[in-house]
Amino acid sequence: MALTAISNENKVTSIESKQPEQASTLFDVRDLNLWYNQTQALKQINLTIQQNNITAIIGPSGCGKSTFLKTLNRMIDLTPSVTTTGDIYYKHDNMLADSYNPEQLRTRVGMVFQKPNPFPKSIYENVAYGPKIHGIKDKKILNQIVEKSLRDAYLWDEVKDRLKDSALGLSGGQQQRLCIARTLAIEPDVILMDEPTSALDPVSTAKIEELIQQLKEDYSIVIVTHNMQQAGRISDQTAFFLNGEVVEFNDTHTMFHEPSDSRTHDYINGHFG
Numbered sequence: 001m002a003l004t005a006i007s008n009e010n011k012v013t014s015i016e017s018k019q020p021e022q023a024s025t026l027f028d029v030r031d032l033n034l035w036y037n038q039t040q041a042l043k044q045i046n047l048t049i050q051q052n053n054i055t056a057i058i059g060p061s062g063c064g065k066s067t068f069l070k071t072l073n074r075m076i077d078l079t080p081s082v083t084t085t086g087d088i089y090y091k092h093d094n095m096l097a098d099s100y101n102p103e104q105l106r107t108r109v110g111m112v113f114q115k116p117n118p119f120p121k122s123i124y125e126n127v128a129y130g131p132k133i134h135g136i137k138d139k140k141i142l143n144q145i146v147e148k149s150l151r152d153a154y155l156w157d158e159v160k161d162r163l164k165d166s167a168l169g170l171s172g173g174q175q176q177r178l179c180i181a182r183t184l185a186i187e188p189d190v191i192l193m194d195e196p197t198s199a200l201d202p203v204s205t206a207k208i209e210e211l212i213q214q215l216k217e218d219y220s221i222v223i224v225t226h227n228m229q230q231a232g233r234i235s236d237q238t239a240f241f242l243n244g245e246v247v248e249f250n251d252t253h254t255m256f257h258e259p260s261d262s263r264t265h266d267y268i269n270g271h272f273g
């Protein structure tokens with residue numbers, strides 16, 4: 001299978017090279033394979049993820065999208081009986097190496113899940129939690145972080161008068177924006193999002209999509225989505241996964257208008273999946 005990657009200049013480039021990618025590459029995934037016990041879930045994945053881009057991961061159920069996302073911050077380590085081969089360079093360090101510190105990686109690579117999962121604490125404490133864990137005790141600084149994170153997550157105006165209320169009293173869409181604010185509070189480089197709008201109504205979905213596009217200014221985003229329109233609307237690059245392989249990885253416009261593989265064409269046009 002011919003695999004291609006899009007450089008910052010939007011030229012199709014070969015990723016056969018074993019040299020580190022250019023400075024704007026955040027993740028450089030090389031020959032990644034992953035097994036759950038004997039079952040191979042990811043097969044020879046090669047792709048690069050660029051800074052300040054939105055990269056969408058699409059594909060039918062069970063094709064390995066979430067597994068791939070969880071390798072990017074090594075949350076997959078928490079699943080017993082997983083083995084991997086290959087390399088993932090994060091800012092030029094191989095973060096799959098035994099010597100690499102996954103805790104540190106997770107402070108740089110935050111994650112937002114399909115179902116909003118706020119802690120059963122106040123709105124304020126949900127956002128302050130990460131910075132507190134990282135040793136910030138000064139109340140004034142914490143207040144600033146909480147306000148900025150909630151503003152950046154487009155939630156401040158809706159919650160500024162009820163910061164001490166339980167986060168569980170927020171609507172689903174507000175809870176998801178709170179989870180994004182909680183991620184922003186630790187100032188990551190990357191936000192991984194696993195179907196972040198699939199449990200939300202269309203209005204909340206539109207707000208989160210707008211937010212994601214805004215966040216691209218300061219963060220890099222990798223989003224798993226089942227929603228083709230969403231991938232087409234918000235992402236810069238799209239990877240199409242099928243049976244654990246990357247069938248096609250390209251800039252989103254090309255992928256949706258001139259897919260190079262007939263399986264991509266069929267999936268995008270709803271013929272399977």
Ligand SMILES: Nc1ncnc2c1ncn2[C@@H]1O[C@H](COP(=O)(O)OP(=O)(O)OP(=O)(O)O)[C@@H](O)[C@H]1O
Nearest residue numbers: 036039041059060061062063064065066067068079
């Ligand atoms: N903890 C696990 N133990 C064993 N197999 C697993 C585990 N998690 C996922 N798998 C298997 O790995 C494959 C890929 O699963 P994954 O959840 O990554 O797919 P997905 O594309 O995200 O699916 P969906 O769109 O349904 O969420 C599937 O065959 C799945 O059954």
